[in-house]
Amino acid sequence: MTTLLSPAIDTVGEMTERCDRCGAAAKLEVVLTSGGDLAFCGHHANRHHADITKVASMIRIEDGFEWAGK
Template sequence: MTSLLSPEVTTSDAMTDRCDRCSAAAKLVVHLTSGGELSFCGHHANHHRDDILRVAGSVVLEEGFEWAGK
């Protein structure tokens, strides 16, 4: 039996990363439980929220961004 744990969610004043899918300004950075990180724009962060929640150890949101996974 596996249990889903919610990742730790924090905020950041400003992000300089770019989305790994489309190169738009990142609104969310995912630190993966397996190591590494991925950055997403607002559109892709909300579109992939279920997958992000499944693999995230922690999530950093840009201040003011309303993420559907929160």
Template sequence: MTTLLSPEIDVIGELTERCDRCGAAAKLEVTLISGGELAFCGHHANRHHADIVRVASKIRIEDGFSWAGK
């Protein structure tokens, strides 16, 4: 699924979730267009930035994290 709209991006103080890929501290949380949420550590968020933007309706980024998709 692709979208022509950019996801809403919010910067928040601190995330408490763990990465759904590796279990490290999450730096980015995604609300999916199709429903549901995923969390990513900095490594996985940057590695998959293009896919994240394509499937996200909302993205929350931890303050101070430099994300490749922003």
């Protein structure tokens, strides 16, 4: 039996990470259920929001960022 749970979402004041896709300032960081983490700029976070929620155990979002997955 498979149970789908939503990842925990935390809002942080400011992120210092860079996007793992393009190097821009990160607006969202994902802690993966399989271990490790990834950071995304606003563009890539919104573009891949459906996939992010599938693989995340925790999502950190910079305060003020409007994420499509929320």
